Amino acid sequence: MKLFNFVFDATKEVLKGTPLYYCWMAFLLVVMIFAANSYGYQLEHGLLVTNMRDQVSWGLYIANFTFMVGVAAAAVLLVIPAYIYDFKAIKEIVILGELMAFTAIIMCLAFITVDLGRPDRFWHILPGLGILNLPFSMLSWDFIVLNGYLVLNMLIPFYLLYKGYLGKEPNKKWIMPFIILSIPWAISIHTVTAFLYNPLPARPFWNTAILAPRFLASAFCSGPAIIVLVFQIIRRFSNIKIQNAALFKLAEMMAYAMFFNLFLLVAELFKEYYSATVHLAPMQYLMQGLHGYNALVPWIWTAITLNVSAFVIFILLRNIRNLKLLNIGCVMIIIGVWIEKGMGLIVPGFIPDTLGEIYEYLPSSTEVMVSLGIVALGAFIYTTLAKVAIAIDTGRLRRQ
Amino acid sequence: MKKGLGTLILLFLLAGNSPAAKEFSVPYPPFSPGIFPCMACHEGMDRNRNKRQLTDMHQEIKIIRHGERWCYDCHDARNMDRLRLTGGKQIRFEESYNLCGQCHGNILKDWKKGIHGKRTGNWQGEKQYLLCVHCHDPHNPPFKPIKPEPAPVKPENTLLKSRPRAKSK
């Protein structure tokens, strides 16, 4: 009964709001509807409506999936300080961070689903009903860890919010093990995702030991950047108090992560260019162009410029506590990491392909539309959840 | 005793036509229509064993890129329905691989194992062989270049035909 009340009251909370709120949600719904239409078109005609082909068999969808797994993993960045360093400035916004992780995982699963050729056969991968190729297939492991992370990030915030709704203190002893578990689990989801690409000897661009560390480093840049921006929006439209100190603390952590990210990039570049084996080809395609093909060159150089600039900004922010500068840095880092990890990682893995052919892939309009729809879905879900969380946190939403 | 001897002689004769002589079952040799049996025309004709350019018949057959030889190097003048090995032994046209194998011994060895030559039929059980001449014209052995089948469709041209909206760049 209490649970039903919770759901009912939460739904009521979601359905009322300011006109601006309605406009925002309507806009997101419109985007989602257009995207669903594009996805229906894709289902009807097959994945040929994307620009993926045998030569480049993964594209924008998997690129976005990779990026969003990083965002989801970065929630741990908020959890660790709160529960290890007991840093009060961050503690109050942990739930919002975990809801962000939850939303990001939903988006990851959505990106995978739209990339699958036969999503109607999803039950083939469910343990018990279908079959999992354990322990060999990294994709089977990824399925387990991503869904486990989803469950964790449903359980923890829901429990804390539910208790808050009831006006009761959460049972720390009961929930703490799950919270502690979510820390290594967050690292594992991104490591396992990196291990998807890493062990394929057919793709020398990915077959490098530092792929997993690079993933984690870039995740710890992009995730908090999104959180910093989103929390400022939350701060603006609600009564939640998020101290600037918290935001600048995140910025400091991002600076270290970006330094590590750039260092690993230099290490990669050095190894490939100095050894100059045939495996240099994809790196060369990305950085300079290969045999006249150079579609991704402007992309990667934009990404590197943005990342380096963001790094400089975050270093400056240690002394200059300027919010505008922080926001610029965050936007730069989000775009830079998205390019570097998405189009700048997935696509060059296939160029040149295993038989030396170069097929230049850039996403089709269908892929872009469906991806935007999933982003809109994420925004929609997060707005909904955040609204409920804020209402509970500020005491407005309580069981009567 | 006589019966036993007769059986022995019969067996011996059969051995002469045993698999050792006809090891490889091959399809019918690719004669030009009507050209075989040769003795149908050559019975009763004189044999001119002087090496020359033919003018009356078979003048279209030119030995191209197969050494400085001519007809009677391979065809048996005594019996035109047979070929001759260098030692003078007569062999049937169905056994012509032994003739080619005199010079192309390594290829003959490979052919017998199935390594050389076009393979059709079954990998399991009896191998089917083609004669050398089924692929190589003995008078003009080198293969002529042939027109290749079309190149595959490039990925950027792999499109849906139905809706133009699906066109890639």
Next chain:
Amino acid sequence: MKEESDIDLSRRKLVKTLLAGGAATLLPLSQAYGAAGTIDWAAFFQKRFQELTPQEVGRLIKRLEEKYKIKYGRDIKVKTTPSLDNVEFAYALNLSKCIGCRRCVYSCAQENNLSRKPHQIHYIRVLRFQSGPIDFEKAEHYYDPREVPEPGYFYVPVQCQHCRKAPCVKVCPIKATWTERDGTVVVDYDWCIGCRYCMAACPYKGRNFNWAEPRLPPEEINTNTHYLGNRPRMKNVVEKCTFCVHRSREGRYPTCVEACPVGARKFGNLLDINSEVRQIIETKRVFRLKEDLNTDSRFFYFFHS
């Protein structure tokens, strides 16, 4: 006060948009999967081929043959011949002989019911190299001269290598692709979810994806098919060379072997000392592509003119 009616209007607008949008969404989605009445529930719940009992296989084949009859109007026979005993297939290709004529490519396309243009699928890809080393970056895939062979070039056909340590089998998340007893790597098209992880893992471009519904003119269909091989496939699943499983398991050569006009292709049982492939490996100098990747492929190339 305007606020109450404003909020009411906004709510109404929201609901209207939802309903309109829902309809607009469901229409193409329903088109994609057909109206509920035409969903093939038996196909939806079908288990992995390896887990089916003989009776279930019998029912499955019957259902498939009926479906094919309706779809293509032809009587397509779907066999389920198992691996032969004491057989381990191997393939050998004589690079001194290959003239790059692509007869193998197109005979394979015909025999295995591959999708025709414009979303063409070819299991075999012939690469052209200039005389010298095999450097894939310099390979030409789309050569189209008037005649082959061209002087100064040699040709290397590549297809699924049916590796003993197949990377594709290792990475499939649902074991939709596996190595059979006779060494052939096969795909259960009805189990594959189309994630294409196997395609990312294959070092030889041995696997193809049906990006769209295969274009297969019914009058050109080869009706002698195998469940794991050349039966007509559907969109959004992976497929590959199966050493013509519908032929090789009956002792016949794959069609590419027979189509080659110069006898460059050899196929047979590695365990049979007298087979040509075994003899080639024992007596010729063979090599495999990308040997350093340790895929232990069954496809041996050799030069011997």
